Amino acid sequence: MQASKFIVCEHCDVVYQRADLARKQTALCVRCGAELYRGPTMQLQTMLALVVTSLVVFVIANVYPLVAMDMHGVENHSTLLGAIGAAWNTGVGSIAVLAALTVFLFPLTQILLLGYLLGSLLILHRKPFGFIDIMHALRLMRPWSMVEVFLIGALVAVVKIAGMAEVHAEPGLYALGVLTFLLTVVNAFDLRLLWDARERLPE
């Protein structure tokens, strides 16, 4: 039932024959201009290293406060989870849930699952348990992971308060900046490469 020499444009259904690309080359659909696939971008090993780094930075970004605010000698620190908890406590539960999912739970799950898949394929040379379900979960979570939006949101919040009290950025905010960069690279990763990597393994 398979026809793997073909590639079909996801955006307009035109069929092409797959050709090998050089590094940094991208195959575009002639009819609609959408991206079909890319040439070899990154070794899976590099990807694993990036995922592990993301996990470390994710922990730092969540442990340290993002911003501190000083008003008449009283200081308030705000961590990511603290912000989510405060939104929950003030009665806007839906916003708290939205933020918890898109800035905390989805990115963390993405990092952990990708790390598990890559680690098991590359280090243990074993087909990961639950591979198919994890791949579906990764694909569905991708558009809902919004660390980069939250970063800009934090900057806007700092400026808004600046008129009211003294605010300054804390280590968590810098870590969040690094995490945004790392996750952008991780999210650009073509998940189809993992299917190929799994098929290359012997039974």
Add this chain to the structure above:
Amino acid sequence: MTFRTASDMGLLPCEACGLVCRDEASVSAPCCPRCEAPLHRRKHDSVRRSWAFLIAAALLYIPANALPIMHTQTLLYNQQNTILGGIRVLWQEGSWDLALIVFIASICVPILKIVALTVLLISSRRQSRWARRGRARLYRLLEFVGQWSMLDIFVVALLVSLVDFHTVAEVHAGPGAVAFGAVVVLTMLASMSFDPRLIWDESPTVSTS
């Protein structure tokens, strides 16, 4: 230049993992042999679901802008801000660059998404040949900018947690924020439900399944 589509060639690409399968008419509910996802020629019930999410988003867009998203309470003043009001405050305080970012993310992006998806849905329903490449590009733009309208929601969540000095200064989230969050999620679901292949389909037989 003529193009051969997967539907013409009897191929069925898997939306989930990209595997190209053969479309066997004998199988009533085909599944991808690699990832077990159900295979559809076009996204299942694409147009109807897209319209439903879009209409819900458009309706909620009204309270999202009319109701305050934030109450600011200090010893000196008590202020309620709508989305547009918040942008005005940023502008007046001199941070025109951030005001511009918030304006684009909270006002332009949601309007763009609602208008553009309406155009895409109507034109593909009519099987219009008008500016197909442009419409395809418009859809890709929608997918790219979708999540950025969440910006204001995150700003409110952070302000609520930071500005919490009992009675001296407090910020609370308003009902507009909840409505706006719903608009963002609904417009994202609407553009995900839309199948861009409908822009190019000519024969009505393909779009039925």
